[in-house]
Amino acid sequence: MPPFDVPEGDPFGPHNLPYGVFSPPGSSERRVGVRLGDRVLDAGAAAHALGSPYASLLARPTLNPLLAAGRTAWSDVRRALTAWVTVPAHREAVEPLFHPLSSVTLHLPFEVADYVDFYASEHHARNVGRIxxxxxxxxxxxxxKHLPIGYHGRSGTVLVSGTDVVRPSGQRKAPTDPVPVFGPSVRLDIEAEVGFVVGAPSELGRPVPLGGFRDHVFGLCLLNDWSARDVQAWEYVxxxxxxxKSFATSVSAWITPLDALEEARVAPPERTHALLPYLDDADEEPGGYDLRISVAVNGHVVSEPPFSTMYWTAAQQLAHMTVNGASLRTGDLYGSGTVSGPAEGQRGSLLELTWNGRDALELPDGKRTFLEDGDVVTLSAWAPGPDGVRVGLGEVTGRVVPRADPAG
Structure with missing residues (x-):
């Protein structure tokens, strides 16, 4: 057992150490924190106390300076943090710098630059096509099968887990309606996704190759791409x-560094079509991740999508996103697209789980086709870690609340 009283096998043990931003009890000051079990270490204060050369990166109100510092700094800081929370000699200095997780306020951990969302699950894409x-x-x-399909979203509406999601309004038109109407969405949905956080930027006009993924992407988090299906259906052509899509995107308060997920790397599904050279990952290191996701509505698990089934990898998505010369910025966020597996209980959206509202879900508090006001959606996940220990991903929770002015 590590010396800082984390139970053996805890998914947020020293093998994990995800980063976040928090305010201590009774303070509005934002600090970079690292989660260890059910506590949060003030990383900036620890770095200062132990004379770290990276203290200035960690004593900030956001992760962006650390993200921008690049891969060498990411590795150095992670090694130092691991030592600070495991080496007994550091305990006296570090122990007073922990806060109970339940006592702090968590914030959006980084300033989001651009936001892109993809459509990378073949099972999800085929289900949507059949519907x-x-x-x-x-x-x-x-x-x-030739390129990762994506769209540009709205970075200003990326929300940290725990933030209420206001039911969006917009135009909608059913096939039998003569004209569109305006009002609150009546087909509000979720999409269980994984978000990838860009650290080091890239030069305008210079594409990022597949092998550059780990030099630019700092880590990942769970992501819920809330979707108003009725608004989307009328507007998207x-x-x-x-x-x-642009009204809300929820992300975890904790960013798991890629270095914590080495044991979770897996090969993606077999390719069925030849890929153009910039997307051909046959000779690259395994680009998939074995993440086991759980989707719960009001505390009741409705789906368990496996991320390992995703056809397009995060490295391919990054390569495609920049192949036209578009540059990366520190804080860019891109979503994997809905994660769905081959089984009915592995579908990552209500659209698929209810087959576009045809087959209602039976929940303890009643039937659901799409979300009702007051519903709480929670995404959680874990990945295989060293020596059989799980690596926990920070959960994403959002509660649907009614719009204050639903008429328009």
């Missing part, structure tokens, strides 16, 4: 998602 194009010869669009 909306039942007579099509192939449930996938012609381009799906011909330019794709807009108001049906």
């Amino acid at each position: 909306f194009r039942p007579d099509a010869p192939d449930s996938l669009t012609p381009n799906w 011909p330019l794709g998602p807009f108001l049906g």
Whole structure:
């Protein structure tokens, strides 16, 4: 057992050490923190107390300076943090700098620059195709196996876990309606995703190759891409998602560094189509991650999507996102797209779980097709870690609240 009283096998033990930003009890000051079990270490204060050369990066109100410092700094800081919470000689200096997790206020851990969301699960894409194009010869669009499809979202509405989600309003038009109407969405959905956080920026005009993924991406987190399906259905032709997606995207308060997930790396599913050279990862290190996600509505688990089934990897998504010369900025966030597996109980959205509202879910508090006001959605996950220990990912929770002015 490590010397800082973390139970053996705790998914947030010293093998994990995710980063966040918190305010101590009774203070509005924001501090970089690292989670260890059910406590939060003030990383900046620890760095100062122990004379770390990276103290200035950690004594900030956001993770962005650390993100921008690059891979060498990320590795050095992680090694130092691991020593600070495991080496007995550091205990006297570090122990007073912990706060109970239940006593702190957690904030959005980084300033989001740009936000992109992808569509990388073949199971999800095929389900959506079967729902909306039942007579099509192939449930996938012609381009799906050739490139990671994505869209640009709205970074200003990325929310930290625990923030209420106001039911969005917009135009909607059912196939039988003569004209569109305006009002609150009646088909509010979730999408269980994984978000990747960019640290080191890139140069405009210079694409990032597959092998550059770990030099630019700092870590990952769980992400809920809330979706107003009725608004989306009316607006998305011909330019794709807009108001049906841009009202809220929830992310975890904890960013798990990639270095904590080495044992979770897996090969992606077998490719069925030849890939263009910039996406061909046949000779690259395994690009998938074995993340076991759980989706709960009002505390009742409705789905357990496996991230290992994702067809397109985060490295391929990054390569495609920059192949036209678009530059990366520190704090860029990109979502994997809905994570769905082959089984019915592995679908990552209510759209799929209820087959577009046809088959209601039976919950302890009643039936659901789409979300009702007051519903609380929680995403949680873990990954295989060293010596059989799990690596926990910070959960994402959001409660749906009604819009104050639903008419418009």
